[in-house]
Amino acid sequence: MDKGTLVEFRLQGHRLLGIISGPEGKKNWNLQTATGGVQTIHPRQVTFTATGGPYRAAELSTFLTEAERLQENADLGLAWELFSESQSLVTPEELAQLLFDATTPVACYAAHGLLIEDHLYFKQKAEGYEPRSASQVEELRHQQAVEARKANEQAMFVESINQALAGKPVDWQGSSRLRLEALDRYALWGEEAPERSQAQDILSHLGRPTRPEEAAALLVGLNLWKPHENIPLRRSGIPTQFSEAILGVADQLLENPPEDLDTRKDFGRLAVYTIDDESTREIDDGLSLEILPDGAEKLWIHIADPTRWMHLGDPLDLEARRRATSVYLPTGSIPMFPERLATGPMSLVPGQLNAALSFGAIIAPDGSVGDYEITTSLIRTVYPVSYEEADPLIATGEEPILARLHEIALLRRSHRHSHGAVTIDLPEAQVKVDGEEIHLELLGDSASRVLVSEMMILVGEITAHFATQHQIPIPFRTQAAPDLPPQEELNRLPAGPVREFAICRFMQRGEVSVYPSRHGGLGLEAYAQATSPIRRYSDLLVHFQMKAFLRGEAPPLSLEILKEVIATIDAANYEVVQLERQSERYWIYEYLRQRRTQPQPALVLDWMGGDPQRALVLLENVGLRQPVRFDRPVSRGEMVDLSISQVDPRQDILILREIRR
Numbered sequence: 001m002d003k004g005t006l007v008e009f010r011l012q013g014h015r016l017l018g019i020i021s022g023p024e025g026k027k028n029w030n031l032q033t034a035t036g037g038v039q040t041i042h043p044r045q046v047t048f049t050a051t052g053g054p055y056r057a058a059e060l061s062t063f064l065t066e067a068e069r070l071q072e073n074a075d076l077g078l079a080w081e082l083f084s085e086s087q088s089l090v091t092p093e094e095l096a097q098l099l100f101d102a103t104t105p106v107a108c109y110a111a112h113g114l115l116i117e118d119h120l121y122f123k124q125k126a127e128g129y130e131p132r133s134a135s136q137v138e139e140l141r142h143q144q145a146v147e148a149r150k151a152n153e154q155a156m157f158v159e160s161i162n163q164a165l166a167g168k169p170v171d172w173q174g175s176s177r178l179r180l181e182a183l184d185r186y187a188l189w190g191e192e193a194p195e196r197s198q199a200q201d202i203l204s205h206l207g208r209p210t211r212p213e214e215a216a217a218l219l220v221g222l223n224l225w226k227p228h229e230n231i232p233l234r235r236s237g238i239p240t241q242f243s244e245a246i247l248g249v250a251d252q253l254l255e256n257p258p259e260d261l262d263t264r265k266d267f268g269r270l271a272v273y274t275i276d277d278e279s280t281r282e283i284d285d286g287l288s289l290e291i292l293p294d295g296a297e298k299l300w301i302h303i304a305d306p307t308r309w310m311h312l313g314d315p316l317d318l319e320a321r322r323r324a325t326s327v328y329l330p331t332g333s334i335p336m337f338p339e340r341l342a343t344g345p346m347s348l349v350p351g352q353l354n355a356a357l358s359f360g361a362i363i364a365p366d367g368s369v370g371d372y373e374i375t376t377s378l379i380r381t382v383y384p385v386s387y388e389e390a391d392p393l394i395a396t397g398e399e400p401i402l403a404r405l406h407e408i409a410l411l412r413r414s415h416r417h418s419h420g421a422v423t424i425d426l427p428e429a430q431v432k433v434d435g436e437e438i439h440l441e442l443l444g445d446s447a448s449r450v451l452v453s454e455m456m457i458l459v460g461e462i463t464a465h466f467a468t469q470h471q472i473p474i475p476f477r478t479q480a481a482p483d484l485p486p487q488e489e490l491n492r493l494p495a496g497p498v499r500e501f502a503i504c505r506f507m508q509r510g511e512v513s514v515y516p517s518r519h520g521g522l523g524l525e526a527y528a529q530a531t532s533p534i535r536r537y538s539d540l541l542v543h544f545q546m547k548a549f550l551r552g553e554a555p556p557l558s559l560e561i562l563k564e565v566i567a568t569i570d571a572a573n574y575e576v577v578q579l580e581r582q583s584e585r586y587w588i589y590e591y592l593r594q595r596r597t598q599p600q601p602a603l604v605l606d607w608m609g610g611d612p613q614r615a616l617v618l619l620e621n622v623g624l625r626q627p628v629r630f631d632r633p634v635s636r637g638e639m640v641d642l643s644i645s646q647v648d649p650r651q652d653i654l655i656l657r658e659i660r661r
C-alpha cells in the first residue's frame with residue numbers, strides 16, 4: 001500500500017480509520033490515526049481501502065463525519081429488495097451507486113459500513129455481500145425482535161432490582177420471576193446451575209461480581225432469602241411443609257379417630273416420666289418402675305405408638321417413608337409427621353390417654369435382662385421432666401423412682417462394658433438459634449442422659465431378642481467390635497478427650513441389616529432401634545411388624561420387601577445426617593464469627609499425618625474438632641490458645657492460628 005492511503009482496520013473488535021505512513025518490517029504497516037497517534041497493523045486487519053489520495057490524518061474526522069451523514073438516510077431494506085432479485089453479490093461501490101447515486105470514496109465507505117454492520121439483509125462473502133432470501137430475513141427479524149424484547153425485559157428487571165434495593169415495593173411477575181429463579185438456582189448450585197449464564201449476565205448488568213455468593217447476597221438484599229438461608233437444606237429438596245392433602249388426612253384423624261385394633265394393658269396410675277430437652281415436643285418415650293407383689297422391681301419403658309393412628313401403606317405412612325426421619329436443625333425441626341399429630345395424640349403427653357408399646361424387664365443383679373415382656377398399652381399418668389430438672393432430682397434422691405432407675409441404668413452400663421461395650425465421652429455441642437441469638441450448650445454424660453440412653457439401649461436389646469426368637473423381620477443395627485490397641489498403650493495417652501478420641505478412631509462403622517448380628521460398640525449380641533417411631537421411619541417399621549405379631553397376625557412386610565424399604569430410607573437418612581452436620585457446623589462457625597476477636601482455648605487431640613506441627617484440636621468453648629497448623633511442634637493433650645484468623649460460615653472456612661505468649 002502507498003503512503004497516504006486511507007484504510008479502515010479492526011483493533012480489538014473496533015472499526016478505526018488511519019492513513020498509511022510507511023512499512024514496519026517485512027509484513028506490517030505503520031499508520032496515523034485521527035488523534036495523531038501511530039498504530040502498527042498487519043494487512044489482515046484492513047477491512048476497507050479508499051480510492052484516491054494521498055490523504056492526510058487531518059482529513060479523517062471529516063471523512064468519517066460525511067460517511068455517517070450519508071448513512072443516516074440510507075434505506076438498506078429497499079436496496080436489499082432490489083438486489084435480491086438478481087441474487088448476485090453486491091459490492092460497496094454498487095450499493096453506493098444505488099443509495100447515494102455516487103461512488104466517491106466517502107460514499108463507498110458509507111456503503112461499506114452499512115454492509116459490514118448489517119446482520120439482517122446481506123451475508124458477507126469473500127468477494128462481496130450476498131442478499132439473504134426473504135425467508136431468512138423474516139427469521140432474522142423474528143430473532144432480533146426476540147432479542148430486543150429480552151434486552152428490554154432485562155433492562156426493566158435491572159431497574160426493578162435497583163428499586164427493590166432502595167426499599168421501594170416491587171411486584172415480581174412474569175419474566176422477572178423467572179430471572180429471580182435463575183439467580184436463586186445459581187446461588188444454590190453455582191457452576192452446576194443450568195441458568196448459570198443467565199444469572200451471571202444479570203449480575204454483570206448490575207455491576208456486581210458474577211460469583212454465586214453475590215447472587216445469594218443480592219437475594220438477601222431483596223428480602224427473598226434470609227441472611228442465613230440454609231443452602232444445604234434447599235439443595236437437599238427435603239420438604240419443609242406438608243401438602244394440603246396430608247394435612248387434611250391429619251385433620252380427619254383428629255376429628256374421627258380410627259378404631260384401635262389392639263388390646264392394651266392399662267397402666268392406670270403408674271407414674272410415667274418423660275425425660276427430654278426443654279424444647280422437645282415429640283415425646284416418644286417414658287419410664288416407669290413397678291414394684292411386683294413379691295417385691296421385685298420391673299422396669300417399664302413406654303414408647304409412643306403412632307401406628308395406633310395409621311396403617312402400613314396409607315397416605316401418612318407413605319409420607320413418613322418418603323421423609324424417612326424428622327430433621328433437627330439449629331433453627332428448628334422438620335417433623336416426619338404433621339405437627340398436629342406428632343406433638344399431639346402420637347406423643348406421650350399429660351392430660352390425655354396415650355397409646356404406647358411398652359417394654360417391661362426385670363434386671364438381674366449382674367445387669368443382664370431376666371424376664372421381659374412387650375405389650376401394647378395405655379398410659380394415663382405422665383410427668384414431663386427436662387434433663388436439667390432430672391439431674392438434681394437424681395443426685396439428691398428427691399425423686400426416689402428416678403434415682404433408682406439411674407442406679408439400674410448404671411448397672412446396665414457396667415454389664416454392657418463387661419461384654420465389650422465401648423462408651424466414648426467427648427463433648428457434643430447442641431446449637432439452637434432463636435432469631436438473632438445463637439445458644440450453644442456442651443452436652444456431657446449427665447445422670448439423666450445416661451439414664452435415658454441406657455433405657456433406650458435396653459429396649460433395643462429386648463426388641464432384637466424378641467424379633468429373633470419369633471422370626472419377625474425387622475431392621476437390626478450391627479457394628480463390628482473395635483480392634484483397640486492394648487490398654488497399656490491407651491493409658492500412655494492423656495486421660496480425657498485425647499484418649500477418648502483415640503478410641504473413637506478405632507470404632508467400626510455401624511450398619512443396618514435384616515439379619516441379627518452382634519453390636520460390638522454396645523456390647524450386645526443383637527440390637528434394634530424401636531424407641532423413636534414418631535421421628536424415625538425404621539423404628540416405625542419395627543412397631544408395625546411387632547404389633548402384628550402381638551395380635552397373632554403375620555408381619556405385614558416380608559424379608560425381601562423389608563430389604564427394599566430399608567434401602568430407600570437409608571439413602572434419605574444419610575442425606576439428613578449430612579444436612580444436620582452441615583447446618584450445625586455453619587451455626588458454630590457463625591457463633592465463632594460473632595466472637596472472632598476472642599481467644600479460643602483448645603486441646604490438642606492428635607497429630608495429622610504424623611506431623612507434630614499439624615494437629616487436630618478440640619475447641620473447648622464449642623466442642624468442635626478442627627485442624628490447625630502450628631509454627632512449632634505440639635504435644636497430644638497440650639492446651640493452646642488460638643485466634644480466629646479467618647471465618648466464613650457460608651464458605652465453610654475456619655482458619656485458626658496459635659497465640660504465642
